[in-house]
Amino acid sequence: MSTSFVSHQGGRYFWVSLAFMVLCIIIYAWHDPVQSPNGGTWYGYTLGTIGALMILWLLYLGKRKRNFANGWGTTKGWVSAHVYLGSSLLVIATLHTGFQFGWNIHTVAYALMCLVIFSGFFGVYAYVVYPSARNKVKKSRTRDDIFEQIQGIDQQLKKLVSDLPEEIGAMVNSAIDRTEFGGGFLDQLLGRDKSKVMIDGIIVNNNNQDVVVENLVQKLTLARGQETKDLASLVKEYGARQKLLGVIRTDIRLSAIQEIWLSFHVPISFGLIAALAAHIASVFIYW
Amino acid sequence: MRLLIRYMQSRDKAQHEFDGNVITIGRGTDQTIQIADMSLPLLHSKITSSGRDLILTVSDGKSFAVNGQTAKKQSLIDGDVVEISGHKLKISAGENGFDYLIDVELDSEQITELKSRFPAGLKQIKAPRRQLTWALFLLLLGIGLVIPAVGLYVGMDKIRDIPLVPDDGVWLTGELHQTHAFMEDDCTLCHTEAFTQTKDEDCLACHQSVNHHFDTEIFGTDYEIGNDCADCHKEHSATDSITRTDQAGCTSCHSDMDKAGFDSELRPATDFLDDHPSFMLSMHEWEASEGWQNTRVALSTDGIQENSNLIFPHDVHMSEEGIDGMQGVEILSCSDCHEPEKGGMQMKAVTMEQHCSDCHQLTFDLDRPDRVVPHGSPPDLMRTLREYYAYQFLNGDNEAEAPKQAGGIASPSVREARRPGRVARPKVISDMIVNANADSSATMTEQANAYIDARVAQAASSLFEKQTCTICHEISKSGDSAVPWEVKPVKLNEDWMPLAEFSHGSHENMQCSGCHDAVNSTESSDVLMPDITSCRDCHGGEDSTNLLQSNCVTCHEFHLEDQRPMGALIETANRDSIQKLLDLDRSTDEMVKEE
Numbered sequence: 001m002s003t004s005f006v007s008h009q010g011g012r013y014f015w016v017s018l019a020f021m022v023l024c025i026i027i028y029a030w031h032d033p034v035q036s037p038n039g040g041t042w043y044g045y046t047l048g049t050i051g052a053l054m055i056l057w058l059l060y061l062g063k064r065k066r067n068f069a070n071g072w073g074t075t076k077g078w079v080s081a082h083v084y085l086g087s088s089l090l091v092i093a094t095l096h097t098g099f100q101f102g103w104n105i106h107t108v109a110y111a112l113m114c115l116v117i118f119s120g121f122f123g124v125y126a127y128v129v130y131p132s133a134r135n136k137v138k139k140s141r142t143r144d145d146i147f148e149q150i151q152g153i154d155q156q157l158k159k160l161v162s163d164l165p166e167e168i169g170a171m172v173n174s175a176i177d178r179t180e181f182g183g184g185f186l187d188q189l190l191g192r193d194k195s196k197v198m199i200d201g202i203i204v205n206n207n208n209q210d211v212v213v214e215n216l217v218q219k220l221t222l223a224r225g226q227e228t229k230d231l232a233s234l235v236k237e238y239g240a241r242q243k244l245l246g247v248i249r250t251d252i253r254l255s256a257i258q259e260i261w262l263s264f265h266v267p268i269s270f271g272l273i274a275a276l277a278a279h280i281a282s283v284f285i286y287w
Numbered sequence: 288m289r290l291l292i293r294y295m296q297s298r299d300k301a302q303h304e305f306d307g308n309v310i311t312i313g314r315g316t317d318q319t320i321q322i323a324d325m326s327l328p329l330l331h332s333k334i335t336s337s338g339r340d341l342i343l344t345v346s347d348g349k350s351f352a353v354n355g356q357t358a359k360k361q362s363l364i365d366g367d368v369v370e371i372s373g374h375k376l377k378i379s380a381g382e383n384g385f386d387y388l389i390d391v392e393l394d395s396e397q398i399t400e401l402k403s404r405f406p407a408g409l410k411q412i413k414a415p416r417r418q419l420t421w422a423l424f425l426l427l428l429g430i431g432l433v434i435p436a437v438g439l440y441v442g443m444d445k446i447r448d449i450p451l452v453p454d455d456g457v458w459l460t461g462e463l464h465q466t467h468a469f470m471e472d473d474c475t476l477c478h479t480e481a482f483t484q485t486k487d488e489d490c491l492a493c494h495q496s497v498n499h500h501f502d503t504e505i506f507g508t509d510y511e512i513g514n515d516c517a518d519c520h521k522e523h524s525a526t527d528s529i530t531r532t533d534q535a536g537c538t539s540c541h542s543d544m545d546k547a548g549f550d551s552e553l554r555p556a557t558d559f560l561d562d563h564p565s566f567m568l569s570m571h572e573w574e575a576s577e578g579w580q581n582t583r584v585a586l587s588t589d590g591i592q593e594n595s596n597l598i599f600p601h602d603v604h605m606s607e608e609g610i611d612g613m614q615g616v617e618i619l620s621c622s623d624c625h626e627p628e629k630g631g632m633q634m635k636a637v638t639m640e641q642h643c644s645d646c647h648q649l650t651f652d653l654d655r656p657d658r659v660v661p662h663g664s665p666p667d668l669m670r671t672l673r674e675y676y677a678y679q680f681l682n683g684d685n686e687a688e689a690p691k692q693a694g695g696i697a698s699p700s701v702r703e704a705r706r707p708g709r710v711a712r713p714k715v716i717s718d719m720i721v722n723a724n725a726d727s728s729a730t731m732t733e734q735a736n737a738y739i740d741a742r743v744a745q746a747a748s749s750l751f752e753k754q755t756c757t758i759c760h761e762i763s764k765s766g767d768s769a770v771p772w773e774v775k776p777v778k779l780n781e782d783w784m785p786l787a788e789f790s791h792g793s794h795e796n797m798q799c800s801g802c803h804d805a806v807n808s809t810e811s812s813d814v815l816m817p818d819i820t821s822c823r824d825c826h827g828g829e830d831s832t833n834l835l836q837s838n839c840v841t842c843h844e845f846h847l848e849d850q851r852p853m854g855a856l857i858e859t860a861n862r863d864s865i866q867k868l869l870d871l872d873r874s875t876d877e878m879v880k881e882e
Contacts, residue, residue, distance in 0.1 A: 034521065034531045034533055034535075034536075035521045035524050035527045035531070036524055036526060036527050038460075038461065038523075038524060039460070040460070040523075100461055100524070102459065102461065102462065103456065103457075104456060104457055104458060104459050104460070105427075105430070105431040105457050105458055106458075106460055108427070108431070112427075143402070143407070144402065147400070147401060147402035150401060151400070151401060154401070166301070166302060169301050170301040170302055170303055173294065173301040174301065174303070174321075177316070177321055177323055178316035178317075178321055179316075179401065180316055180404075180405055181405055181407060182405040182406050182407035182408075182411075183405050183406060184406075184412060185409070185412055185414060188406070188407070188408070188409060188412070194316070195316065196316045196317055198303055198319075200303075200304065201292075201303050201304045201305040201306055201307075203316075203317050203319070248407070252407050252408070255408055255409075256408070256409050259408070259409045259410070260409065262409075263409065263414065263416060266416070266420060267416060267419050267420035267423055268423070270420045270421075270423060270424040271420075271423035271424055271426075271427050273424065274423070274424045274425070274426075274427035274428035274431065274432070275427045275431055277428060277431070277432055278427060278428060278430070278431020278432040279431065281431075281432050281435070281436070282431060282432065282435050282458040283460060284481075284482050285435050285436070285439060285458075285478075285481045285482060286435070286458055286460075286474045286478040286481075287478065287481075287482060287483060287484045287485070
């Protein structure tokens with residue numbers, strides 16, 4: 001996704017939310033309620049109402065921005081508004097609390113809102129930083145391109161081992177078959193490599209293909225004649241494969257980090273809606 | 288068991304020697320026979336060896352076929368062909384020390400491309416994100432909203448003890464003040480009706496003795512502000528005062544009482560420093576026919592006088608040189624007579640007995656300085672004198688001499704002396720009997736009465752008119768022969784400003800003379816109350832920056848002592864709340880006992 005939502009239309013929504021936040025802070029400083037500022041003063045109710053409506057609207061924006069080229073406004077504009085107006089909520093809601101917090105459903109709603117916003121901040125950061133970082137790692141290739149390259153190398157490797165001793169073929173073939181990348185949540189996020197290889201009938205970990213590379217290099221040092229040549233080509237090809245797999249793992253890891261915030265942002269947003277409903281309802285039940 | 292596993296793909300032939308008892312088959316890279324086919328589970332089935340036999344058992348897979356027969360568990364023998372999702376495993380007897388040979392022939396069409404074998408993006412993981420979202424949503428909605436909503440219909444009492452139902456603190460919007468903190472676990476004690484702000488009845492159920500601000504019989508019970516307790520008393524903000532102290536609440540009426548619809552003599556006030564009327568004093572005056580009459584007089588009135596009817600010059604008593612006292616010259620200070628009451632608000636009453644009588648003794652017989660007349664009632668005074676002189680007439684006034692005289696022999700050496708202007712001392716009665724014949728013109732009773740009357744008249748006249756009463760009191764003659772003098776009643780003003788609360792205690796760091804110019808007061812009729820400018824030396828208005836910020840409630844109370852209790856409004860309403868509180872107390876008591 002393009003990151004130009006940050007500076008969409010000269011940062012229009014940045015200035016809009018900044019102005020709004022400043023206005024809210026000025027009114028907060030100016031208003032002089034009988035009690036300490038809290039959600040129950042006229043300004044507290046006003047900020048609360050604005051905040052609650054904004055949360056609903058932002059939630060709608062979250063849905064709307066996925067419908068590209070649908071309805072009025074551009075997706076980029078919606079994202080920009082979502083980010084900046086969402087950020088301003090941090091100020092509005094904090095002023096609404098009057099800085100009064102406790103172990104209660106009201107503060108839970110506030111805390112969830114903060115989590116949503118902060119995870120959103122990370123999302124902005126991720127969308128600004130990670131796509132270009134991934135592109136750099138992949139040298140502007142797509143992941144499919146890299147897989148195609150690996151597939152080509154695999155063909156090459158299989159051809160090369162057919163002339164080499166059986167045990168080498170068995171190891172290399174097994175390493176190709178037992179190559180892993182990605183995987184579960186943590187595997188992706190940490191870029192774990194759970195690749196394995198069967199050597200002498202025993203399955204061992206082949207993290208970063210190191211075991212195989214080491215094994216081949218060792219064999220290379222002991223090889224003679226044609227075998228040296230073949231082994232050298234094999235090592236070279238295998239090294240290239242190792243490197244490409246590394247790129248893929250890095251890309252998966254970065255893409256996981258880039259996307260991870262959504263795993264929090266969305267569920268917590270719904271938790272926030274529930275807490276917000278409870279907050280509003282309970283305040284009026286126990287008015 | 289030793290096995291040789293051979294992969295039969297034409298080009299990339301490979302074989303592994305395996306030594307073990309369990310051969311695992313599946314998609315997982317850690318399986319003995321790994322088949323990169325996404326349609327297979329990670330662990331499809333297992334071959335276990337039992338002696339020389341091989342047994343194939345399905346693990347996470349559905350089934351396999353042995354020689355075309357679908358099975359879930361099957362013994363394998365030489366020549367069997369196992370088929371798993373198109374991939375074939377041929378079992379044959381081994382040679383060269385291998386127990387068995389397994390030829391693996393993978394269906395290359397079924398083999399998944401490398402790039403599709405593993406989830407390579409978070410979106411490809413079957414994460415229970417949706418379920419988590421719903422769980423979080425429902426959990427919070429349940430705790431936060433459903434519970435109080437259910438409580439609304441069935442009563443929180445009934446569900447509060449159910450496990451996992453949180454206590455009411457979950458919905459508390461802010462800490463309660465200390466005095467209400469004991470109710471924190473039950474919102475419904477104050478919030479008796481949902482979607483309705485706490486009602487006066489809910490407060491008054493406990494605070495029954497709180498009084499109205501004005502006479503409700505004249506003005507009704509409609510307050511422009513203060514209609515609801517909550518207008519001035521805010522809870523759930525323990526760091527704030529529970530009572531609002533800003534002036535706006537008061538000045539909404541007191542800036543213009545007429546405009547506010549009250550027919551009141553109260554003058555407008557909006558700020559102590561900038562807009563507050565001069566002080567009014569509650570004064571009293573003695574009317575012979577009516578008794579003590581109260582009036583409100585502006586302190587600024589020219590020639591204002593206190594009418595206590597007491598004669599008391601402060602300047603004499605507070606002279607720097609001192610004043611003659613019982614122990615010689617005494618230097619008096621204010622606190623010798625004026626002591627604040629407990630709590631420091633008013634001053635204790637000044638009384639003759641406590642504060643004056645040490646010096647102003649009510650003696651009447653120089654020979655008997657220990658005998659005094661009672662203070663406060665002229666008839667009692669006269670009676671005491673009569674009793675005294677009657678006793679003297681009968682027994683003589685010198686008790687030390689009595690036995691000797693009783694013996695009937697007066698010492699010739701005792702020379703009878705008579706003070707000038709005084710009736711001669713009588714003999715004791717025995718002497719009179721002895722001398723009865725000497726003066727027979729009067730009976731003994733007549734003689735006694737004559738003696739007593741003369742002595743009482745002399746002493747009373749001296750007390751009332753010359754030496755004692757008249758020093759402090761206004762005395763006039765009365766027509767009553769029994770008590771021929773009248774003392775004008777005395778009343779010291781104990782509450783000059785009953786509509787204000789002034790604490791002497793909180794001003795104890797100040798000099799009395801800072802507000803009360805007593806040292807220069809020559810007459811008791813001087814009014815020594817300070818005026819508003821004196822207060823304004825230190826006290827400013829609500830927003831003063833260089834003076835003590837003072838607002839209406841600094842000096843004035845809203846709930847006035849002399850008005851009817853607001854609790855009368857509810858009378859029998861809301862007994863439930865009270866009962867609940869009583870129950871709460873009881874259960875707390877029980878808990879304490881159990882401990």
